[in-house]
Amino acid sequence: MATLDRLFRSRRSLVRPGVLAAAALLGQAMAHAGDLTTSPTLTGDWGGLRKQLADRGVVFNLGYGNQLAHNFSGGTEHLTRDTDQWEFGTTVDLDKRWGWRGGSFQFTMTDRNGRNLGADAHIGNNLLIQEVYGRGQTWHLTQLWLNQKLLDDRLELKFGRMTLSEDFFSFSCDFQNLTFCSAQPGNLVGNYWVNWPTSQWATRIKYHPSADSYVQLGVYQVNPKYVDDEYARHNGWKPNNPSGTTGALIPLELGWQPNWQGLPGSYKLGAWYNTSDGKDLFFDRNHNPRGLTGLEPLERNGQYGAYLSLQQKVTGTAKGSGATLFLNFTQADHDTAQLDHQLTLGVQYKGPFESRAQDSIGFAVGATHNNGRFADFTRQNNARTGRDTVAGGGYEYVGELYYSWLPLPSVVLRPNLQYIVHPGGTTRNSNAFVIGLKSSLSF
Template sequence: MDNASRIPPRTRQARFARKLASAAIGALILGTTGAYAHAEGITSSPYLLGDWGGWRTRLANDGVSFNLGYTGELAHNFTGGDKRITRYSDQWALGTTFDLDKLVGWKGATFQTTFTERNGRNLGADANIGNNMLLQEVYGRGQTVHLTDFWLDQKLFDNKLSVKLGRMTVGEDFASFSCDFQNLTFCGSQPGNLVGSYWVNWPTSQWAARVKLTTSKETYAQVGVYQVNPNYVNDDYARTYGWTLQNPSGTTGALIPLEGGWTPKVNGLPGSYKVGVWYNTSSGKDLYYDINNNSRAQTGLAALNHGGQYGAYINFQQQITGEPGGRGASLFLNISQADRATAQTDRQIAMGVQYKGPFGRPNDSIGFGIGATHNNGRYADYVNQLNALTGSHTVAGDGNEYATEVYYSWSPIPSVFMRLNLQYVVHPGGTSLNHNAFVVGLKTGITF
């Protein structure tokens, strides 16, 4: 029997899919290099490969838009953990947007597909820093190919109502936030940082539906229903089926987020103010109590089951200086609170400022963020009691992990940026038993 025949069929299929995706990306790059060589206006184009000799614009006018992007994140720890090492992780994302009105006359309909592939290593884990929030946000959810988007968005009643169905990530619609920073504390939809076992952000998707109602020029309300299935966040499952449309067995319930938003202009400058709540119909295990409401460390009985899991969030952003949507400073504040009965990290607060266009360079930016992620003391009490009974030395924080990051983003052309960042993490994992970590990072992005 040869080596190939020993590989399980599903594993061979997954490897074939990754090779196919890589081949497609390579073909796209090679096929457009000629156009890029003759492209004009690279200093103003959002795409490194330009307009493909006019084909990109013609395809978009016909209803088909492509996006190929690369993100890489380098990180080195000068303090923290038990070794001084450098790690790199990255992500490719290939997306296609179909304007079905332009393509087939289906009014108000858009179809989106996106595949991502992640690779690399995690500095926090490899250096044993003990941090809660990733020092390289692009790491995680299985270093493999993911089907990230596969959805249809239908707008109705003069675009006042939007109905979205398919495979989606929660964070693209609820508590959505940019990912300019490299530390996860300041990146993406914040509730997923606390309860990522069921609030699933990019690049992992699940079957879902979302309905959004535009209630006025500046306000909206939306509600969603997202499948909750532990298999979607299982690395072994992701490596084999993460790129497919398979609906795995093992669904435990549904995540139902509800959000209201206000997008005013303050002194002519744009703002975004979101308030939301969520409820997960899946049962959750209590962190401290057993089925009889006694200490489960003491009794050894099964954990008390709660009928659901819940939380709330706010997400505020406001430009305060400069030109609307352009050069100037913007402030942000994100706060999320999960239920204390079941969430090991139950609260996160992050705030900061970003400035676009420093030193007369319109594509550059500067950012500063400071945040705290709280470890639930109820879980720490359980672990400490268990340690006393068994002689173990498991570390469980009962305080805040404080993260600070400052970056400068240099963008020589609009399609490329190199973002040097400095991170300092105090009490990684919410405990003074872990040494503070000083990390130097470099986040790079290319839009082809």
């Protein structure tokens, strides 16, 4: 294991933006006679082996993503930083492979590397400018689960190491700013709602009352070690069950996926409850302002929240070009969540030009609110201790515009512009203008 660990770490110094060009050349060499202009992967069909394996129920996935960003304003320095992620996965259709009807298995490992522009440039932002950064720049066991369909596929049972965002409030990560990426509750209460690439032991039951609706309930382990960077560096890739579990996160989601004038939509309403105790942001154990007393915070029984996610295609054709609108809103409990609510809305347009049917344009704006109770505590604590800690009590506003260019079906280059107003929800931090490039390769 120690040898593997050293091997994993030694590779990091090699992964930089140049890997995109090198990997593309490697893909061309490995594709052999395959046509890269139509192949969804750079390495093609492996001389027919890939199709043979898929016919037998085994699909291998290998991907690489890189996110580059530079701040032209905001922060204390103007810097360029990049961060990346490798993804190695295997999906097994157990019916095709062994005649296990309705069963599927998923295994995924991820490896993250790089630097965080927001932290290095001291921008003070709440949400990551490069969404792929975070949860420890190391290897993670991201998925190791079994899913079983029953009752003519109307009932699904899932168990194993799972990420919340793959099932609850599942949302794309086309944008580079984390404000518009993945399951929104993880942006607010990420200390216990754990999104990709960090997994925890969990189970989920999903029922489809009709072809276009579902209801699902999950139970996810809550353990602070999973979100501890030091623990992740040494244990994030292991399928272990660490000590220190504090409770269970129980999300419930209702989903409806109708067609409006032949165009697809997705409407989700959800809520969650964390059985773990939470620390009150303002009151101490005696229900007095803890910024004045300096005592330990009041322990709250449980933590909770609710969310709404709406997506609807409004122009074009169901699977072709056209515009899709989205609106996401999440509210976390006011007693324990330092970021207590977030609202985002935007539009994505696929096929903006007749000759570029697979390209797309996206624009979104979002607001993330810093809990005023925590800001009040910080002001009182600063007065008592003489510190000058910055804690905003207002909104951090973010806007992002991107163009997604696919020179090949397996290669995505997505330049973007980001503007952050009141980073950290305070006017003490200067507004930031960022230019970025989000790139991905599928092998």
